[in-house]
Amino acid sequence: MTEDQKHQMDPGLTGGAAVPDDERRWAELADLVLIISREIQFRGYTDERAIPLSPSEGMVMRHLQNEPAAPPSRMAAATGLQRTNLSTVLRSLEQKGLVERRADPGDGRGVTVHTTELGRTNYALVRREWAAAVASAAGHDTANLDATLALLAATENGLTRSRPQNRARRPATRQ
Structure with missing residues (x-):
């Protein structure tokens, strides 16, 4: 297996099978968003008025x-x-x-x-x-901030628009 093929493996996505790079990267984005959200929640607030x-x-x-x-x-x-x-x-x-x-x-x-x-x-x-x-x-790095905000806003809008309506669904949970 080449080094490039190893980078396309995502055991959390397919049990170790090779996945297309875009799919792996989208899964990584979703995972990072969930982790960042949890970290923000976990730290609480420094201002006692919050x-x-x-x-x-x-x-x-x-x-x-x-x-x-x-x-x-x-x-x-x-x-x-x-x-x-x-x-x-x-x-x-x-x-x-x-x-x-x-x-x-x-x-x-x-x-x-x-x-x-x-x-x-x-x-x-x-x-x-x-x-x-x-x-x-x-690190206060704003180099890609506008592009990140645009991608996340488009993702949020797309997920909201395609939200399942009135059908039983299991909530997604982090592993």
Whole structure:
């Protein structure tokens, strides 16, 4: 086996069989994204004002940054959370003072979820901490940052658009 063929082996992907280089590299990207996400979560926050969030709470808060007033049904669809799980997340975020529910002005039976000032402040604070941690870990090297951001944004959009709807699925887990 040549050295090039050895580099195309990925036992985690195919049990040791050779895989195309692009497939191996995409798998490596997915693995690194999961590892980086976990490392960011693991380190917590240095600023005592930061309110830690669960991954589901973080998804909801990220959604609310782009849509500051949203009905729960749209939030569930956008985040991929089941409505019952979203209700639990919203209760927790309300208890932390990060969101509030208000009667929908167009439909008195419905509600919309809004970020509070504390929610907006907390989100900005934790993003600054994430930025500092990631920049430091990367040695503040911005040479490929724009291309990386573009690739990751396109990947996120593609995964979100192709998300399975209303069918039983097993969540992916890291090995």
